[in-house]
Amino acid sequence: MDRDRRPLWQEEPANRRRMADPVRTAAVRAVIIVAVTLIQAMVAFLCTLAGSWFAFPAVLCTVASTIVATWGVLDVWVTRQVWVQRHGVRSEPSSTARELRRERRRARRQGRRPSQEPSRTDRAAA
Numbered sequence: 001m002d003r004d005r006r007p008l009w010q011e012e013p014a015n016r017r018r019m020a021d022p023v024r025t026a027a028v029r030a031v032i033i034v035a036v037t038l039i040q041a042m043v044a045f046l047c048t049l050a051g052s053w054f055a056f057p058a059v060l061c062t063v064a065s066t067i068v069a070t071w072g073v074l075d076v077w078v079t080r081q082v083w084v085q086r087h088g089v090r091s092e093p094s095s096t097a098r099e100l101r102r103e104r105r106r107a108r109r110q111g112r113r114p115s116q117e118p119s120r121t122d123r124a125a126a
Contacts (some may be wrong), residue, residue: 020080022083023079023080026072026080030069030076033065033069034069034073036065037066040058040061040062040065043058044061
């Protein structure tokens, strides 16, 4: 009977590559900071509705946390940009494309040599 059932969990290949370690670390840090900021905002809102003395300090902390959360999100963006710039996509031409370029370069160099050699001798003679 257990053989007829499909498994609950099926592994599927990931469509996207995993984030780089520094970027993932910055993203986790930003998510935690944003979550704490949202909780602080909710506490400040509820304290304001209740008329508690804690409302004013909570609002001040929420404003400060919002600034820190903005910095955290920008940190993820900057870290990602720096990572891509330093360790970005490395494109390497295929061997056939490289060979074709070499042949074209050789042909160009050989085409230039006969026209340049007489001018060198003319300059030396003059």
